[in-house]
Amino acid sequence: MEMNEPQEGRHFVGKKDDLINAKRTFKTLEGRDVLILYHQGGFYALDYYCYHAGGKLETGDIEEIGGTLCIICPKHKYKISLAKGEGLCKTIDKTQNPPMPKWFSKGVKQRVHTVRETNGDVYVELSKMPGWIESDYYQGEEGKEKRAKA
Ligand code: FES
Structure with a gap:
């Protein structure tokens, strides 16, 4: 199958050059609000609303x-890490002597999606990672209402 043929779950989101110029692009794919980013030569896609309280990223x-x-x-x-959607926090690493501040991952909190580029066309495949990821909340009806009131 040719890469630019329609494929289930794969969404054309724009021309590479346009997305690079825009740097940040908002898209709604299958009802999900997604932020597509271009940074230092790479594309990233993640849920548009922050897992903590629905802030726009x-x-x-x-x-x-x-x-x-x-x-x-x-x-x-x-x-939030761009590649994996991990929440990072700084705590004291007590294994060090003296104890030192260090960044730790709190695990995946933000759903991230796959970006592929073919012949100047950019596609996003929505994450199929099973289970609940905290940013899912702000894509649902309850989360939308909460965002509207914030
Ligand atoms: Fe609170 Fe993102 S850090 S909404």
């Missing part, structure tokens, strides 16, 4: 934290 700064590229939610500054 579109204007979040991107920084490398503990060796991991993260988006920082503009609302309360939570750090």
Whole structure:
């Protein structure tokens, strides 16, 4: 099958050059609001609303934290890894002497999606990771209502 043929679960989201120029693009795919990012030569896609309290990630700064590229939610500054959707937090590593502050993963909190580029066309495949991921809440009806009131 040719890569640019329609494929179930794969969504054309734009031309590579347009997405690079835009840097950040909002799309609704199968009813799910997704943020597509271009940063330092790579594309990333993740749920648009932060897992913590539904903040819009579109204007979040991107920084490398503990060796991991993260988006920082503009609302309360939570750090989310772009590649895996892990929430990162800083705690004291008591295994060190003296104990040192260190970044730890709280696990996957934000659903991230797969981005593929073929012949200048960019596609997103929505995550099929089973189970509940905290950012799922803000894609559902209850979460939408909560976001509207925030
Ligand atoms: Fe993102 Fe609180 S809503 S850090």
